[in-house]
Amino acid sequence: MELLDHCPVCGWKKPDGSKEVCRDYLLTMDLFQVVECENCRLRFTNPRPSKKEIAAYYYSEDYISHTDRKSSLMDKAYQYAKLIMLSRKVKMIGKHSKNQEQTLLDFGCGTGDFLLAAEKKGYNAIGYEPGKEAASKAQQKGVRVLCTMEDLRDTITHTKPDFITLWHVLEHMHEYPEIIDTLHDFLNKNGVLVIAVPVSTSKDANHYGRYWAAYDVPRHLYHFTPDTLVSSIVKKGFTFEGKHGLPFDSYYIALLSEKHKKQEQTGLNPGKTKLSISGIVKAATIASASNFSALLKRTPWSGEVYVFKKTE
Ligand SMILES: [Zn+2]
Numbered sequence: 001m002e003l004l005d006h007c008p009v010c011g012w013k014k015p016d017g018s019k020e021v022c023r024d025y026l027l028t029m030d031l032f033q034v035v036e037c038e039n040c041r042l043r044f045t046n047p048r049p050s051k052k053e054i055a056a057y058y059y060s061e062d063y064i065s066h067t068d069r070k071s072s073l074m075d076k077a078y079q080y081a082k083l084i085m086l087s088r089k090v091k092m093i094g095k096h097s098k099n100q101e102q103t104l105l106d107f108g109c110g111t112g113d114f115l116l117a118a119e120k121k122g123y124n125a126i127g128y129e130p131g132k133e134a135a136s137k138a139q140q141k142g143v144r145v146l147c148t149m150e151d152l153r154d155t156i157t158h159t160k161p162d163f164i165t166l167w168h169v170l171e172h173m174h175e176y177p178e179i180i181d182t183l184h185d186f187l188n189k190n191g192v193l194v195i196a197v198p199v200s201t202s203k204d205a206n207h208y209g210r211y212w213a214a215y216d217v218p219r220h221l222y223h224f225t226p227d228t229l230v231s232s233i234v235k236k237g238f239t240f241e242g243k244h245g246l247p248f249d250s251y252y253i254a255l256l257s258e259k260h261k262k263q264e265q266t267g268l269n270p271g272k273t274k275l276s277i278s279g280i281v282k283a284a285t286i287a288s289a290s291n292f293s294a295l296l297k298r299t300p301w302s303g304e305v306y307v308f309k310k311t312e
Contacts, residue, residue: 001047001048001049001050001053002047002048002049002050003046003047004044004046004047004048007037007039007040007042007044008042008044008176008177009037009040009042009177009228009232010037010039010040010042012037012038012039012040014038017035017036017037017038018033018034018035018036019034019035019036019043019223020033020034020209020210020215021033021034021210022034022210022212022215022217023210023217023260023264024057024217024218024219025213025259025260025263026057026216026219027057027059028057030218032045032047032048032217032218033045033046033047034046034215034217034223040228040231040232041225041227041228042222042228042232043200043222043223043224043225043228044221044222044223045217045218045220045221045222045223048218048221049218050174051174054174054218054219057218057219058131058219074255077251077252078252081248081251081252082113084248085246085248086113086114086117087117089114089117089165089167089196089305090114090117090118090121090123092244092305093163093165093192093194093307094121096192096194096241096307096309097162097163097192101122101124102122102123102124102162102163103123103124103125103126103159103160103161103162103163103188104118104123104124104125104126104161104162104163104164104165105125105126105127105128105152105156105161105163105164105165105186106118106125106126106127106128106164106165106167107127107128107164107165107166107169107183108128108129108130108166108167108169108172108173109127109128109129109134109135109138109143109145110129110131110134110138110167111134111137111138111141112127112129112134112137112138112139112141112143112145113141114165114167115127115138115141115143115144115145116141116142116143119143123163124159125143125144126143126144126145126146126155126161127143127144127145127146128145128146128147128149128152129145129146129147130147130148132147135147152186156186160186160187160188160191161186161187161188161191162187162188162191162192163191163192163193163194164183164186164187164191164192164193164194165194165195165196166183166193166194166195166196167196168196168197168198168303170195170197170222170224170229171197171198171220171221171222171223171224172219172220172221173221173222174221176221176222177232177236180232180233180236181236184236184237184238184310187310188310189310190309190310191309191310192241192307192308192309192310193233193238193307193308193309193310194305194306194307194308195229195233195305195306195308196246196303196304196305196306197222197224197229197303197304197306198214198216198220198223198224198249198253198302198303199224199225199226199300199301199302199303199304200212200214200215200223200224200225201225201226201299201300202250202290202294202299202300202301202302203286203289203290203293203294203298203299203302204250204253204254204257204286204287204289204290204302205302206299207286207289207290208254208257208260208261208286211257211260211261211264212253212257213252213253213254213256213257213259213260214249214253214302214303225300226243226300226304226306229306230306233306233308234308237310237311237312238308238309238310238311239308239309239311240306240307240308241307241308241309242307243304243305243306243307244304244305244307245291245294245300245301245303245304245305246301246302246303246304246305247291247294247301249301249302249303250286250287250288250290250291250301250302250303251283251284251287253287253302253303254283254284254286254287254290254302255275255280255283255287257283257286258275258279258280258282258283259273259275259279262275262279287302290302
């Protein structure tokens with residue numbers, strides 16, 4: 001475990017305002033503290049597994065964002081929502097540039113579904129994915145994926161991407177915030193950086209508190225709010241162009257959060273915890289309330305996409 005004695009974004013020496021104590025409901029059932037910087041309000045998991053240690057926390061069949069399993073009803077719903085969201089995401093980023101023949105880098109591309117969707121829409125797309133299993137699944141789909149930063153750097157020198165996308169990736173990265181400088185270097189002139197993250201000030205996050213599934217400790221090292229994310233990126237030579245909501249995220253997250261609550265009552269075994277109909281109805285109600293509140297701009301969406309343009 002590593003303990004950060006300062007805020008990684010602003011350097012504040014007392015990042016000890018404990019916000020929430022959350023459990024790893026997926027794998028170890030260990031408790032992790034989420035702290036909030038007293039100066040810049042950045043929320044992060046502290047202490048956290050080191051870069052070497054974190055791999056052990058990803059070893060689970062339940063980590064479905066890196067697999068394409070379609071067994072349970074929940075997996076099916078997840079995969080279906082994913083398909084709809086993929087085409088929405090490609091359309092979303094298209095609005096931020098008018099040129100034809102765009103090059104795109106999907107940083108942390110997982111099993112390559114967004115890459116595939118982007119390619120179909122005419123993007124010249126490559127992916128970066130250090131997780132070998134996910135990368136090989138992506139490669140089997142026929143998309144181009146690089147697994148090391150060295151290979152990526154070599155490729156980028158020849159063609160700088162017009163778009164870099166990070167779909168629910170930044171919150172996992174030990175390299176944040178320095179990685180933003182690297183991505184800034186990688187991007188073409190006037191290039192667009194697209195970052196999607198869960199938002200820890202959404203209505204569903206407030207409702208579920210420590211059970212909120214998008215805390216996903218210790219895999220999520222950072223727990224962004226619109227302010228902390230945008231200010232840390234703008235500081236690195238970008239302008240903020242706008243944001244979009246991800247309306248399906250709240251449903252998926254609320255279902256998992258209900259499951260976490262049940263796990264806490266019934267002995268923590270993730271494989272044996274099944275949601276009752278009333279649990280599913282409760283989750284759908286909370287998720288809908290969260291989306292409604294976001295539509296009225298009272299609170300952020302459960303998951304949001306932030307768009308930035310390289311300026312310097
Ligand atoms: Zn700070």
